[in-house]
Amino acid sequence: MEKSRMANSIRNILFSFSYQIITILLSFINRSVFIFTLGISYLGISGLFSDILTMLSLADLGFGVALTYSMYKPLADRDYNRLAALTNLYRKVYRIIALAVTIIGLLLVPFLKYLINLKHPIPHITLYYLMYLANTVASYLVIYKTSIITADQKDYILNKYRSYFGILQTLFMTIFLWITHNYFVYLLVQVIFTYIQNFYCSHVASKMYPFINNKIKMPLKDIKEIFKNLYSVFLYKISGVLLNATDNTIISIMIGTGMVGYYSNYSMITARLTGLINTIFYSLTASLGNLVVTEKPERRYKVFLVMQSISSIFSTTCVICLMLLTQDLIRIWLGSSYVLSTYTLCAILLNFYLGIILLPIWVYREATGLYQQTKYVMVITAIINLVLSIYLAKKMGITGVLLASAIARLLTYFWYEPVLLFKKYFDESSLVYFRHIVINIFITIIISRIEMITIGKFVPQNWGTLIFKAIITGITSLSLVLLLYARSGGFKLIMERIKTISIRKKRNLQD
Structure with missing residues (x-):
């Protein structure tokens, strides 16, 4: 068991690490083209919208964490019926979440003018925000399937495909921005690749674990227990988002949206480096989950x-x-x-x-x-x-x-x-x-x-x-x-x- 945990952890780290290195290099190229093509104001808008939609992710109530955690034990016990029941439960939940995020996101549109603080207004701001919203909603449509791969200590498989799509996405976004100088086209490419990547990873999960497609219902008492424990995860998640995803919003309102753009160059460097290090540690999470129970x-x-x-x-x-x-x-x-x-x-x-x-x-x-x-x-x-x-x-x-x-x-x-x-x-x-x-x-x-x-x-x-x-x-x-x-x-x-x-x-x- 220990050898298996180590092998899975090493694979997770190597694939994730390689992806992060390539992503860092492409991010610098993409950021350079972005700044010299569109300017610092658009960069500030990008950082602000990212913060707003990170706060919108509160709508998932911490289900992403709860879903992965609830699969550790049934995977260790090879309880396929339990895993299928969990997958079916979360599929229904995430459809509701996707709808909720969409509605809440649309309701925020009239308030954007109070969050954006620019000397020179940018046209089509609402359209750009809606593109960010569409990109966020995409992740909620398939996460209920891909979580089993992460829980099974095989996140390196997902990272392999994410790296392929991520590299292509960044390349195409950069190329189209360079050619068109159009922010809408830039965001459209991002949304298209996000949807393709998520649905393909969902397809991979279905092939690896065909039993998750079985229509098995979760007993009512187990559903109540999951929702009872979810309250703690939700409080932790909402607090974490308010702690980590409000800086750009506060900077935009109180100092200026342009300053968000200046800060985002620094935060990109630390975020990419943090992601590189997180790769090593969070690739061990599923293995530690197995270790804790055994x-x-x-x-x-x-x-x-x-x-x-x-x-x-x-x-x-x-x-x-x-x-x-x-x-x-x-x-x-x-x-x-x-x-x-x-x-x-x-x-x-x-x-x-x-x-x-x-x-x-x-x-x-x-x-x-x-x-x-x-x-x-x-x-x-x-x-x-x-x-x-x-x-x-x-x-x-x-x-x-x-x-x-x-x-x-x-x-x-x-x-x-x-x-x-x-x-x-x-x-x-x-x-x-x-x-x-x-x-x-x-x-x-x-x-x-x-x-x-x-x-x-x-x-x-x-x-x-x-x-x-x-x-x-x-x-x-x-x-x-x-x-x-x-x-x-x-x-x-x-x-x-x-x-x-x-x-x-x-x-x-x-x-």
Whole structure:
């Protein structure tokens, strides 16, 4: 079982990682064409609409998470009737959700003028918004089928097809925008590819698991139990959306929609890098779900230590590299006029750091379904973030909005979720975890300071010198981090695992 979990996890990571790398490269090309063709105002509109429709995704009430989680046990037990019944239940639910999102989205149209704050109005704004809405609704039509692939630790299959369609979509969007200089055509290509991709992945799920098409009804008592547990997931989800998907809206209303465009260049960089790292961690979610229901607390804790060490290495290395390279990248890529202040960059990186260092906690939360005990703390986090964002936006501008998100996280779930997870699933004290976090923060500050006064003095003037600085920064940062983490418990477990795999491979070759 352990070997199977590892094999599936490795496949998930490799396929997802490859896709993310290609997507990052294409995103930079696409963003460059977008800015120089349409301008910063359209980029601001794009970021604002993305936020609005992310908030609209609340209509699914957390069913995506609940659906995947509810399939872990029946997959482990090979209970195909249960899986078919779950699929049929969620098909009906998601049809209702798709309709609800459409109606709510249309009802928001008259209020768009209060959210958009531009010096020069953009024509056909409503039409562009409706295209974004159509793109969002597409995902709700087939997710009930593809979730079984994710729950069965075979997300690499979906990622393979998503990568194909994603690459083609970005290429065609970029080409058509370059040729037509038309935002509507750009969005139309996006919607078409989204629908094709989703329906094809649904077809793949039906072929792999033909039993999900069987018309089996879920017992009423089980349906009640699912909806009862869903309340916790919904509260967590709505809080998460209010925490993560309101920044652009607040920036647009209080500072200006154009500023959303400037910020989105930075957020694209951190979001793509976060996606790359998330690939490694969230590819393990289904495997952890299987591990949680089959293994003892001691084994769960050892796996967590490995994940914590990996997240620490990534968070420190990436924060240092972003601190030293982001401003240079924006300046050479887009021009000095697109560079935001160092204070704003620090606020962005603080949120990025928290997002990476907490990944092991979040992945275990997804795998264990630990929403019942954490739902209210997320509500508190969202409220603090909203109030602080509005207050600090008046005092500090965009930096204040971003800083509010970090403060809200630190005051609430940053400490609460680890305490709960350790107590419930590891039978260990969470003090060990927090000691590790403090050490990681200290290491990050020390190394970044050293590199700022050495490598940071070098200011690249072109792509060649930027790449050179990036290589030196990356190698130096990673080397120092690995040197300082060489004696940690999690790192030792990683090395032991690598040695075990190497020995096993040698034996297989000898046989």
